[in-house]
Amino acid sequence: MSEIEHTPAAPTGAAVAPQPGSGSARVKKTIVMVGMMGAGKTAVGRALAARLGVPFLDSDHEIESAANMTIPEIFARDGEAFFRKKESQVIARLLEEARGVLSTGGGAFLSEANRRMISQKGVSIWLNADLDVLWNRVRHRDHRPLLRTPDPYGTLKSLYEARVPYYAEADLAVRSDAQTSVDGVVDRVLDALASRPDVLEPET
Template sequence: MSEGQHYQLKRTVVFVGMMGSGKTAIGRALALRLGVPFVDSDTAIEEAAAATIPEIFAHDGESFFRKREAEVLERLLSGPPGVVSTGGGAFLAAGNRDMIVEHGVGVWLDASLETLWERVRHKDTRPLLRTADPKATLTQIFHDRSPIYALAGLHISIDAEASIPETTQSVIDRLATRPDILETT
Protein backbone atom coordinates (compact mmCIF):
# COMPACT_ATOMS: atom_id res chain seq x y z
CA MET A 1 0.00 0.00 0.00
CA SER A 2 1.34 3.41 -0.84
CA GLU A 3 1.47 6.47 1.40
CA GLY A 4 -0.89 8.30 -0.98
CA GLN A 5 -3.80 5.93 -0.51
CA HIS A 6 -6.84 6.91 1.49
CA TYR A 7 -8.47 4.69 4.03
CA GLN A 8 -11.81 4.45 5.77
CA LEU A 9 -11.65 2.79 9.16
CA LYS A 10 -14.85 0.85 9.82
CA ARG A 11 -14.10 -0.61 13.26
CA THR A 12 -12.01 0.66 16.16
CA VAL A 13 -8.53 -0.85 16.21
CA VAL A 14 -7.55 -1.87 19.74
CA PHE A 15 -3.87 -2.61 20.28
CA VAL A 16 -3.16 -5.30 22.85
CA GLY A 17 0.07 -6.83 24.03
CA MET A 18 2.82 -6.61 26.57
CA MET A 19 4.17 -3.43 28.11
CA GLY A 20 6.84 -2.13 25.75
CA SER A 21 5.39 -3.75 22.62
CA GLY A 22 4.72 -0.36 21.02
CA LYS A 23 0.95 -0.08 21.45
CA THR A 24 0.97 3.66 22.13
CA ALA A 25 3.66 4.62 19.60
CA ILE A 26 2.15 2.54 16.80
CA GLY A 27 -1.37 3.55 17.84
CA ARG A 28 -0.56 7.26 17.55
CA ALA A 29 1.16 6.77 14.21
CA LEU A 30 -1.69 4.63 12.83
CA ALA A 31 -4.36 7.12 13.91
CA LEU A 32 -2.42 9.93 12.27
CA ARG A 33 -2.07 7.97 9.01
CA LEU A 34 -5.77 7.06 8.98
CA GLY A 35 -7.01 10.47 10.12
CA VAL A 36 -8.93 9.08 13.10
CA PRO A 37 -8.81 9.78 16.85
CA PHE A 38 -6.26 8.03 19.06
CA VAL A 39 -6.73 7.31 22.76
CA ASP A 40 -4.37 5.59 25.16
CA SER A 41 -6.73 3.88 27.61
CA ASP A 42 -4.24 4.22 30.49
CA THR A 43 -4.02 7.97 29.90
CA ALA A 44 -7.83 8.20 29.80
CA ILE A 45 -8.01 6.34 33.14
CA GLU A 46 -5.38 8.64 34.67
CA GLU A 47 -7.26 11.73 33.48
CA ALA A 48 -10.58 10.45 34.86
CA ALA A 49 -9.02 9.50 38.20
CA ALA A 50 -6.72 12.53 38.44
CA ALA A 51 -4.00 10.06 39.46
CA THR A 52 -1.25 8.05 37.77
CA ILE A 53 -1.56 4.31 37.17
CA PRO A 54 1.04 3.55 39.89
CA GLU A 55 -0.89 5.80 42.31
CA ILE A 56 -4.18 4.06 41.46
CA PHE A 57 -2.56 0.65 41.99
CA ALA A 58 -1.05 1.81 45.32
CA HIS A 59 -4.15 3.54 46.71
CA ASP A 60 -7.06 1.58 45.26
CA GLY A 61 -5.56 -1.72 44.08
CA GLU A 62 -5.49 -3.57 40.80
CA SER A 63 -9.15 -4.67 41.01
CA PHE A 64 -10.35 -1.05 41.18
CA PHE A 65 -8.06 -0.16 38.28
CA ARG A 66 -9.37 -3.05 36.13
CA LYS A 67 -12.97 -1.91 36.67
CA ARG A 68 -12.11 1.62 35.55
CA GLU A 69 -10.21 0.16 32.60
CA ALA A 70 -13.29 -1.80 31.45
CA GLU A 71 -15.49 1.31 31.77
CA VAL A 72 -13.07 3.41 29.72
CA LEU A 73 -12.74 0.70 27.07
CA GLU A 74 -16.52 0.43 26.77
CA ARG A 75 -16.79 4.19 26.30
CA LEU A 76 -14.03 4.25 23.68
CA LEU A 77 -15.56 1.36 21.74
CA SER A 78 -19.01 2.98 21.69
CA GLY A 79 -17.81 6.02 19.75
CA PRO A 80 -16.83 6.40 16.10
CA PRO A 81 -14.02 4.20 14.76
CA GLY A 82 -10.60 5.16 16.01
CA VAL A 83 -7.42 3.68 17.44
CA VAL A 84 -7.01 2.65 21.07
CA SER A 85 -3.92 1.43 22.86
CA THR A 86 -4.62 -0.55 26.01
CA GLY A 87 -2.59 -1.37 29.06
CA GLY A 88 -0.93 -4.78 29.04
CA GLY A 89 -3.58 -6.32 31.28
CA ALA A 90 -6.71 -5.01 29.58
CA PHE A 91 -7.12 -7.92 27.15
CA LEU A 92 -6.83 -10.49 29.95
CA ALA A 93 -10.42 -9.87 31.09
CA ALA A 94 -12.92 -11.92 29.09
CA GLY A 95 -15.44 -9.06 29.21
CA ASN A 96 -12.94 -6.69 27.61
CA ARG A 97 -12.09 -9.25 24.92
CA ASP A 98 -15.80 -9.69 24.16
CA MET A 99 -16.29 -5.89 23.88
CA ILE A 100 -13.33 -5.62 21.53
CA VAL A 101 -14.62 -8.43 19.29
CA GLU A 102 -18.13 -6.98 19.23
CA HIS A 103 -17.24 -3.33 18.59
CA GLY A 104 -13.72 -3.31 17.18
CA VAL A 105 -10.77 -5.53 16.36
CA GLY A 106 -7.96 -6.57 18.65
CA VAL A 107 -4.48 -6.29 17.17
CA TRP A 108 -1.74 -8.08 19.10
CA LEU A 109 1.65 -6.42 18.82
CA ASP A 110 3.82 -9.44 19.51
CA ALA A 111 7.35 -8.46 20.50
CA SER A 112 10.00 -10.88 21.72
CA LEU A 113 10.84 -11.05 25.40
CA GLU A 114 14.31 -9.66 24.64
CA THR A 115 12.85 -6.65 22.81
CA LEU A 116 10.39 -5.99 25.62
CA TRP A 117 13.11 -6.16 28.28
CA GLU A 118 15.30 -3.71 26.35
CA ARG A 119 12.37 -1.28 26.08
CA VAL A 120 11.14 -1.40 29.70
CA ARG A 121 14.19 -2.14 31.82
CA HIS A 122 15.09 1.49 32.51
CA LYS A 123 11.55 2.74 33.13
CA ASP A 124 10.08 3.07 36.61
CA THR A 125 6.51 3.63 35.41
CA ARG A 126 5.59 -0.06 35.30
CA PRO A 127 3.91 -1.02 38.60
CA LEU A 128 3.98 -4.74 37.83
CA LEU A 129 7.77 -4.64 37.46
CA ARG A 130 8.42 -3.10 40.86
CA THR A 131 9.80 -6.39 42.16
CA ALA A 132 13.14 -7.71 43.39
CA ASP A 133 13.77 -9.31 39.97
CA PRO A 134 11.92 -7.31 37.29
CA LYS A 135 13.30 -9.38 34.40
CA ALA A 136 12.01 -12.61 35.96
CA THR A 137 8.66 -10.88 36.58
CA LEU A 138 8.49 -9.69 32.97
CA THR A 139 9.36 -13.21 31.78
CA GLN A 140 6.57 -14.72 33.88
CA ILE A 141 4.03 -12.13 32.72
CA PHE A 142 5.11 -12.70 29.09
CA HIS A 143 4.59 -16.47 29.34
CA ASP A 144 1.30 -16.13 31.22
CA ARG A 145 -0.22 -13.55 28.88
CA SER A 146 0.97 -14.57 25.40
CA PRO A 147 -1.65 -17.34 24.97
CA ILE A 148 -4.38 -14.82 25.82
CA TYR A 149 -3.01 -12.14 23.49
CA ALA A 150 -3.02 -14.81 20.78
CA LEU A 151 -6.84 -14.67 20.94
CA ALA A 152 -6.77 -11.21 19.33
CA GLY A 153 -8.31 -10.94 15.87
CA LEU A 154 -5.06 -9.91 14.20
CA HIS A 155 -1.43 -10.68 15.02
CA ILE A 156 1.54 -8.46 14.13
CA SER A 157 5.03 -9.76 14.85
CA ILE A 158 7.21 -6.87 15.96
CA ASP A 159 10.61 -6.55 14.31
CA ALA A 160 12.87 -4.86 16.88
CA GLU A 161 14.82 -3.21 14.06
CA ALA A 162 11.76 -1.77 12.28
CA SER A 163 10.96 1.92 12.65
CA ILE A 164 7.60 3.19 13.88
CA PRO A 165 6.57 4.16 10.30
CA GLU A 166 7.61 0.71 9.01
CA THR A 167 5.68 -1.10 11.74
CA THR A 168 2.68 1.18 11.20
CA GLN A 169 2.72 0.32 7.49
CA SER A 170 2.79 -3.39 8.39
CA VAL A 171 -0.30 -2.84 10.54
CA ILE A 172 -2.07 -0.95 7.71
CA ASP A 173 -1.19 -3.69 5.23
CA ARG A 174 -2.62 -6.32 7.60
CA LEU A 175 -5.78 -4.29 8.35
CA ALA A 176 -6.33 -3.72 4.63
CA THR A 177 -6.73 -7.49 4.16
CA ARG A 178 -9.96 -7.07 6.12
CA PRO A 179 -12.34 -4.70 4.26
CA ASP A 180 -14.76 -5.02 7.19
CA ILE A 181 -12.12 -3.18 9.26
CA LEU A 182 -10.22 -0.96 6.84
CA GLU A 183 -11.38 0.00 3.40
CA THR A 184 -8.94 1.41 0.86
CA THR A 185 -10.49 4.30 -1.08
Template sequence: MIWKLHKTVVLVGMMGAGKTAVGKAVANNLGVPFLDSDAEIVSAANMSIAEIFERDGEPFFRARESEVIARLLDGAPCVLSTGGGAFLAERNRTLISQLGVSVCLQASLELLWSRVRNKDTRPLLRTPDPLGALTELYQARAATYALADISVQARDTYSIEDMAAQVIDALRARPDVLESDENG
Protein backbone atom coordinates (compact mmCIF):
# COMPACT_ATOMS: atom_id res chain seq x y z
CA MET A 1 0.00 0.00 0.00
CA ILE A 2 1.20 3.53 -0.78
CA TRP A 3 0.70 6.18 1.89
CA LYS A 4 0.49 9.95 1.64
CA LEU A 5 1.35 11.69 4.91
CA HIS A 6 0.06 15.27 4.96
CA LYS A 7 1.28 16.31 8.42
CA THR A 8 4.09 15.33 10.73
CA VAL A 9 3.04 12.68 13.25
CA VAL A 10 4.42 13.68 16.65
CA LEU A 11 4.62 10.87 19.17
CA VAL A 12 4.20 11.98 22.76
CA GLY A 13 3.93 10.20 26.08
CA MET A 14 5.88 8.99 29.07
CA MET A 15 9.43 7.73 28.97
CA GLY A 16 9.29 4.05 28.15
CA ALA A 17 6.00 4.29 26.22
CA GLY A 18 7.80 3.25 23.02
CA LYS A 19 7.91 6.55 21.14
CA THR A 20 11.26 5.87 19.49
CA ALA A 21 10.82 2.19 18.70
CA VAL A 22 7.20 2.53 17.55
CA GLY A 23 8.01 5.76 15.73
CA LYS A 24 10.72 4.06 13.67
CA ALA A 25 8.32 1.25 12.75
CA VAL A 26 5.51 3.69 11.82
CA ALA A 27 7.89 5.75 9.68
CA ASN A 28 9.19 2.61 7.96
CA ASN A 29 5.67 1.37 7.26
CA LEU A 30 4.60 4.75 5.87
CA GLY A 31 7.81 5.26 3.89
CA VAL A 32 8.65 8.59 5.54
CA PRO A 33 11.63 9.77 7.60
CA PHE A 34 11.84 9.17 11.33
CA LEU A 35 13.25 11.94 13.51
CA ASP A 36 13.85 12.02 17.25
CA SER A 37 13.97 15.40 19.00
CA ASP A 38 16.14 14.01 21.82
CA ALA A 39 18.65 12.56 19.32
CA GLU A 40 18.77 15.91 17.51
CA ILE A 41 19.52 17.71 20.80
CA VAL A 42 22.23 15.18 21.73
CA SER A 43 23.82 15.57 18.30
CA ALA A 44 23.76 19.38 18.40
CA ALA A 45 25.10 19.57 21.98
CA ASN A 46 27.56 16.71 21.57
CA MET A 47 26.54 15.46 25.03
CA SER A 48 23.86 13.23 26.49
CA ILE A 49 20.57 14.57 27.77
CA ALA A 50 21.61 13.56 31.29
CA GLU A 51 24.80 15.63 30.86
CA ILE A 52 22.80 18.62 29.57
CA PHE A 53 20.46 18.37 32.57
CA GLU A 54 23.43 18.17 34.93
CA ARG A 55 25.45 20.98 33.34
CA ASP A 56 22.76 23.43 32.24
CA GLY A 57 19.58 22.37 34.07
CA GLU A 58 16.14 21.32 32.91
CA PRO A 59 14.90 24.83 31.88
CA PHE A 60 17.85 25.20 29.47
CA PHE A 61 17.17 21.74 28.05
CA ARG A 62 13.45 22.47 27.61
CA ALA A 63 14.23 25.71 25.70
CA ARG A 64 16.54 23.83 23.30
CA GLU A 65 13.93 21.08 22.97
CA SER A 66 11.29 23.63 21.86
CA GLU A 67 13.68 25.11 19.30
CA VAL A 68 14.44 21.67 17.86
CA ILE A 69 10.76 20.66 17.71
CA ALA A 70 9.87 23.90 15.90
CA ARG A 71 12.67 23.32 13.37
CA LEU A 72 11.68 19.69 12.75
CA LEU A 73 7.97 20.55 12.39
CA ASP A 74 8.91 23.11 9.75
CA GLY A 75 10.25 20.35 7.49
CA ALA A 76 8.57 17.78 5.28
CA PRO A 77 6.00 15.49 6.94
CA CYS A 78 7.66 12.74 8.94
CA VAL A 79 7.27 10.77 12.16
CA LEU A 80 8.77 12.69 15.08
CA SER A 81 9.45 11.16 18.48
CA THR A 82 9.68 13.65 21.35
CA GLY A 83 11.00 13.41 24.87
CA GLY A 84 8.54 12.60 27.64
CA GLY A 85 8.39 16.20 28.87
CA ALA A 86 8.14 17.94 25.49
CA PHE A 87 4.32 17.89 25.25
CA LEU A 88 4.00 19.50 28.68
CA ALA A 89 5.07 22.89 27.33
CA GLU A 90 2.12 24.83 25.94
CA ARG A 91 4.28 26.35 23.18
CA ASN A 92 5.17 22.84 21.98
CA ARG A 93 1.54 21.68 22.07
CA THR A 94 0.50 24.75 20.07
CA LEU A 95 3.21 24.21 17.45
CA ILE A 96 2.38 20.52 17.17
CA SER A 97 -1.33 21.31 16.81
CA GLN A 98 -0.68 23.90 14.10
CA LEU A 99 1.86 21.95 12.05
CA GLY A 100 1.30 18.29 12.86
CA VAL A 101 -0.81 15.81 14.76
CA SER A 102 -0.03 14.54 18.25
CA VAL A 103 -0.30 10.83 18.98
CA CYS A 104 0.03 9.83 22.63
CA LEU A 105 1.31 6.34 23.32
CA GLN A 106 -0.45 5.42 26.55
CA ALA A 107 1.05 2.73 28.75
CA SER A 108 0.33 1.54 32.26
CA LEU A 109 2.70 2.55 35.04
CA GLU A 110 3.67 -1.12 35.46
CA LEU A 111 4.60 -1.45 31.77
CA LEU A 112 6.59 1.81 31.84
CA TRP A 113 8.47 0.73 34.96
CA SER A 114 9.31 -2.65 33.42
CA ARG A 115 10.88 -0.81 30.47
CA VAL A 116 12.84 1.92 32.28
CA ARG A 117 13.82 0.47 35.66
CA ASN A 118 17.18 -0.90 34.50
CA LYS A 119 18.24 2.13 32.45
CA ASP A 120 20.42 4.93 33.78
CA THR A 121 19.80 7.24 30.82
CA ARG A 122 16.71 8.86 32.36
CA PRO A 123 17.81 11.98 34.28
CA LEU A 124 14.43 12.45 35.97
CA LEU A 125 14.72 8.97 37.48
CA ARG A 126 18.17 9.52 38.99
CA THR A 127 16.76 9.66 42.50
CA PRO A 128 16.87 7.39 45.55
CA ASP A 129 13.31 6.28 44.66
CA PRO A 130 13.06 6.02 40.86
CA LEU A 131 9.71 4.17 40.94
CA GLY A 132 8.29 6.91 43.16
CA ALA A 133 9.64 9.55 40.76
CA LEU A 134 8.13 7.74 37.77
CA THR A 135 4.79 7.41 39.58
CA GLU A 136 4.76 11.14 40.36
CA LEU A 137 5.61 12.03 36.74
CA TYR A 138 2.95 9.63 35.47
CA GLN A 139 0.25 11.14 37.67
CA ALA A 140 1.32 14.74 37.03
CA ARG A 141 1.47 14.35 33.25
CA ALA A 142 -1.64 12.22 32.57
CA ALA A 143 -4.02 15.16 32.11
CA THR A 144 -1.67 16.91 29.68
CA TYR A 145 -1.07 13.77 27.62
CA ALA A 146 -4.85 13.40 27.39
CA LEU A 147 -4.83 16.61 25.28
CA ALA A 148 -3.17 14.75 22.39
CA ASP A 149 -5.14 14.57 19.14
CA ILE A 150 -4.98 10.76 19.09
CA SER A 151 -4.30 8.25 21.84
CA VAL A 152 -3.13 4.67 21.33
CA GLN A 153 -3.00 2.23 24.24
CA ALA A 154 0.12 0.08 24.62
CA ARG A 155 -0.15 -3.43 25.97
CA ASP A 156 2.61 -5.66 27.25
CA THR A 157 1.51 -8.31 24.74
CA TYR A 158 1.97 -5.96 21.76
CA SER A 159 5.12 -6.11 19.70
CA ILE A 160 6.59 -2.93 18.24
CA GLU A 161 4.94 -3.80 14.90
CA ASP A 162 1.59 -4.34 16.66
CA MET A 163 1.82 -0.86 18.18
CA ALA A 164 2.87 0.64 14.85
CA ALA A 165 -0.20 -0.94 13.23
CA GLN A 166 -2.40 0.51 15.98
CA VAL A 167 -0.95 3.98 15.38
CA ILE A 168 -1.42 3.73 11.61
CA ASP A 169 -5.01 2.52 12.06
CA ALA A 170 -5.70 5.54 14.28
CA LEU A 171 -4.09 7.89 11.73
CA ARG A 172 -6.18 6.43 8.89
CA ALA A 173 -9.25 7.82 10.62
CA ARG A 174 -7.78 11.27 9.93
CA PRO A 175 -7.64 11.82 6.12
CA ASP A 176 -6.24 15.30 6.80
CA VAL A 177 -3.17 13.49 8.19
CA LEU A 178 -2.87 10.19 6.32
CA GLU A 179 -4.34 8.86 3.09
CA SER A 180 -3.79 5.51 1.45
CA ASP A 181 -3.85 4.55 -2.18
CA GLU A 182 -5.49 1.15 -2.02
CA ASN A 183 -4.28 0.42 -5.57
CA GLY A 184 -0.67 1.26 -4.79
Protein backbone atom coordinates (compact mmCIF):
# COMPACT_ATOMS: atom_id res chain seq x y z
CA MET A 1 0.00 0.00 0.00
CA SER A 2 1.38 3.43 -0.95
CA GLU A 3 2.80 5.73 1.68
CA ILE A 4 0.79 8.49 0.04
CA GLU A 5 -2.24 7.17 1.89
CA HIS A 6 -0.57 7.42 5.27
CA THR A 7 1.20 10.77 5.25
CA PRO A 8 0.60 12.48 8.62
CA ALA A 9 -1.80 15.36 8.20
CA ALA A 10 -0.42 18.85 8.67
CA PRO A 11 -2.78 21.82 8.71
CA THR A 12 -3.95 21.87 5.10
CA GLY A 13 -3.31 25.14 3.34
CA ALA A 14 -0.76 26.33 5.88
CA ALA A 15 2.80 27.22 5.01
CA VAL A 16 5.14 24.28 5.48
CA ALA A 17 8.39 24.69 7.39
CA PRO A 18 11.45 23.89 5.26
CA GLN A 19 13.24 20.66 5.97
CA PRO A 20 16.97 20.53 6.70
CA GLY A 21 18.87 20.73 3.46
CA SER A 22 16.00 22.35 1.60
CA GLY A 23 16.15 25.62 -0.31
CA SER A 24 18.59 24.37 -2.97
CA ALA A 25 16.58 26.20 -5.60
CA ARG A 26 14.55 29.42 -5.79
CA VAL A 27 10.94 29.03 -6.90
CA LYS A 28 10.12 31.59 -9.60
CA LYS A 29 6.62 30.36 -10.48
CA THR A 30 3.95 28.53 -8.49
CA ILE A 31 4.06 24.76 -8.96
CA VAL A 32 0.51 23.48 -9.43
CA MET A 33 -0.33 19.83 -8.78
CA VAL A 34 -3.15 18.49 -10.96
CA GLY A 35 -4.73 15.06 -11.39
CA MET A 36 -7.43 12.72 -10.16
CA MET A 37 -8.68 12.38 -6.61
CA GLY A 38 -6.34 9.95 -4.89
CA ALA A 39 -3.34 10.79 -7.08
CA GLY A 40 -1.48 12.23 -4.07
CA LYS A 41 -1.64 15.93 -4.94
CA THR A 42 -1.91 17.09 -1.33
CA ALA A 43 0.63 14.67 0.17
CA VAL A 44 3.18 15.14 -2.60
CA GLY A 45 2.53 18.88 -2.82
CA ARG A 46 3.02 19.35 0.90
CA ALA A 47 6.25 17.33 0.88
CA LEU A 48 7.52 19.19 -2.19
CA ALA A 49 6.82 22.54 -0.53
CA ALA A 50 8.70 21.41 2.57
CA ARG A 51 11.62 20.26 0.45
CA LEU A 52 11.79 23.63 -1.33
CA GLY A 53 11.02 25.71 1.76
CA VAL A 54 8.01 27.46 0.21
CA PRO A 55 4.33 27.79 1.19
CA PHE A 56 1.90 24.97 0.43
CA LEU A 57 -1.69 25.83 -0.43
CA ASP A 58 -4.71 23.70 -1.28
CA SER A 59 -7.47 25.24 -3.41
CA ASP A 60 -10.19 23.04 -1.87
CA HIS A 61 -9.14 24.11 1.62
CA GLU A 62 -9.19 27.77 0.59
CA ILE A 63 -12.70 27.38 -0.85
CA GLU A 64 -13.92 25.70 2.35
CA SER A 65 -12.38 28.44 4.49
CA ALA A 66 -13.97 31.21 2.42
CA ALA A 67 -17.40 29.56 2.41
CA ASN A 68 -17.19 28.18 5.96
CA MET A 69 -18.55 24.95 4.49
CA THR A 70 -17.09 21.63 3.38
CA ILE A 71 -16.82 20.75 -0.31
CA PRO A 72 -19.66 18.16 -0.04
CA GLU A 73 -21.85 20.78 1.64
CA ILE A 74 -21.13 23.29 -1.14
CA PHE A 75 -21.98 20.68 -3.78
CA ALA A 76 -25.22 19.78 -1.96
CA ARG A 77 -26.38 23.36 -1.41
CA ASP A 78 -25.12 25.24 -4.47
CA GLY A 79 -24.26 22.59 -7.08
CA GLU A 80 -21.13 21.77 -9.03
CA ALA A 81 -21.34 24.75 -11.41
CA PHE A 82 -21.25 27.19 -8.49
CA PHE A 83 -18.32 25.31 -6.96
CA ARG A 84 -16.34 25.37 -10.23
CA LYS A 85 -16.80 29.13 -10.53
CA LYS A 86 -15.52 29.70 -7.00
CA GLU A 87 -12.69 27.24 -7.64
CA SER A 88 -11.47 29.28 -10.62
CA GLN A 89 -11.62 32.48 -8.60
CA VAL A 90 -9.62 30.96 -5.76
CA ILE A 91 -6.96 29.49 -8.07
CA ALA A 92 -6.56 32.87 -9.79
CA ARG A 93 -6.08 34.56 -6.42
CA LEU A 94 -3.59 32.01 -5.15
CA LEU A 95 -1.52 32.24 -8.35
CA GLU A 96 -1.26 35.99 -7.83
CA GLU A 97 -0.55 36.04 -4.11
CA ALA A 98 2.53 33.87 -3.60
CA ARG A 99 5.03 31.58 -5.26
CA GLY A 100 4.89 28.11 -3.78
CA VAL A 101 3.17 24.77 -4.31
CA LEU A 102 -0.57 24.64 -4.98
CA SER A 103 -2.72 21.49 -4.91
CA THR A 104 -5.94 21.69 -6.94
CA GLY A 105 -9.12 19.65 -6.95
CA GLY A 106 -9.52 16.83 -9.44
CA GLY A 107 -11.90 18.78 -11.69
CA ALA A 108 -10.04 22.09 -11.74
CA PHE A 109 -7.86 21.33 -14.75
CA LEU A 110 -10.85 20.42 -16.94
CA SER A 111 -11.55 24.12 -17.44
CA GLU A 112 -9.72 25.56 -20.44
CA ALA A 113 -9.54 28.92 -18.67
CA ASN A 114 -7.94 27.31 -15.63
CA ARG A 115 -5.42 25.40 -17.76
CA ARG A 116 -4.43 28.56 -19.59
CA MET A 117 -4.20 30.60 -16.38
CA ILE A 118 -2.07 27.98 -14.63
CA SER A 119 0.37 27.65 -17.54
CA GLN A 120 0.70 31.43 -17.86
CA LYS A 121 1.34 32.13 -14.19
CA GLY A 122 2.80 28.83 -12.97
CA VAL A 123 3.63 25.32 -14.10
CA SER A 124 1.21 22.39 -14.00
CA ILE A 125 2.36 18.92 -12.97
CA TRP A 126 0.08 15.95 -13.58
CA LEU A 127 0.41 13.24 -10.96
CA ASN A 128 -0.48 10.31 -13.20
CA ALA A 129 -1.81 7.33 -11.25
CA ASP A 130 -3.50 4.23 -12.69
CA LEU A 131 -7.21 3.66 -12.05
CA ASP A 132 -6.67 0.74 -9.66
CA VAL A 133 -4.22 2.80 -7.59
CA LEU A 134 -6.73 5.63 -7.35
CA TRP A 135 -9.54 3.28 -6.35
CA ASN A 136 -7.47 1.70 -3.59
CA ARG A 137 -6.80 5.14 -2.16
CA VAL A 138 -10.31 6.61 -2.29
CA ARG A 139 -12.72 3.68 -1.86
CA HIS A 140 -12.85 3.83 1.96
CA ARG A 141 -13.38 7.57 2.11
CA ASP A 142 -16.83 9.16 2.19
CA HIS A 143 -15.94 12.81 1.58
CA ARG A 144 -15.78 12.66 -2.25
CA PRO A 145 -19.11 14.12 -3.43
CA LEU A 146 -18.68 12.88 -7.01
CA LEU A 147 -18.35 9.28 -5.79
CA ARG A 148 -21.57 9.24 -3.76
CA THR A 149 -23.31 7.03 -6.33
CA PRO A 150 -24.65 3.43 -6.37
CA ASP A 151 -21.52 2.37 -8.28
CA PRO A 152 -18.57 4.47 -7.03
CA TYR A 153 -15.96 2.40 -8.90
CA GLY A 154 -17.85 2.79 -12.15
CA THR A 155 -18.17 6.51 -11.49
CA LEU A 156 -14.45 6.82 -10.78
CA LYS A 157 -13.66 4.88 -13.98
CA SER A 158 -15.87 7.19 -16.03
CA LEU A 159 -14.30 10.28 -14.46
CA TYR A 160 -10.82 8.87 -15.07
CA GLU A 161 -11.47 8.13 -18.73
CA ALA A 162 -13.05 11.55 -19.30
CA ARG A 163 -10.38 13.53 -17.48
CA VAL A 164 -7.10 11.91 -18.56
CA PRO A 165 -7.03 13.74 -21.94
CA TYR A 166 -7.24 17.06 -20.09
CA TYR A 167 -4.55 16.11 -17.55
CA ALA A 168 -2.32 15.11 -20.47
CA GLU A 169 -2.23 18.79 -21.43
CA ALA A 170 -0.29 19.62 -18.25
CA ASP A 171 3.16 21.14 -18.64
CA LEU A 172 4.82 18.13 -16.97
CA ALA A 173 3.74 14.62 -16.00
CA VAL A 174 5.01 12.45 -13.14
CA ARG A 175 4.00 8.90 -12.26
CA SER A 176 2.33 8.27 -8.90
CA ASP A 177 2.22 4.55 -8.16
CA ALA A 178 1.59 2.24 -5.23
CA GLN A 179 5.23 1.19 -4.90
CA THR A 180 6.77 4.65 -4.55
CA SER A 181 6.85 6.68 -1.33
CA VAL A 182 5.81 10.33 -1.17
CA ASP A 183 9.47 11.37 -1.07
CA GLY A 184 10.13 9.20 -4.10
CA VAL A 185 7.41 10.95 -6.06
CA VAL A 186 8.79 14.31 -4.92
CA ASP A 187 12.16 13.26 -6.36
CA ARG A 188 10.42 12.56 -9.67
CA VAL A 189 8.76 15.97 -9.59
CA LEU A 190 12.09 17.70 -8.97
CA ASP A 191 13.68 15.72 -11.80
CA ALA A 192 10.88 16.86 -14.12
CA LEU A 193 11.25 20.47 -12.97
CA ALA A 194 14.95 20.37 -13.86
CA SER A 195 13.81 20.97 -17.44
CA ARG A 196 12.09 24.22 -16.41
CA PRO A 197 14.68 26.85 -15.35
CA ASP A 198 11.83 29.40 -15.60
CA VAL A 199 10.28 27.70 -12.56
CA LEU A 200 13.21 26.65 -10.38
CA GLU A 201 16.37 28.70 -10.38
CA PRO A 202 19.28 26.71 -8.89
CA GLU A 203 21.28 28.55 -6.26
CA THR A 204 24.88 29.28 -7.09
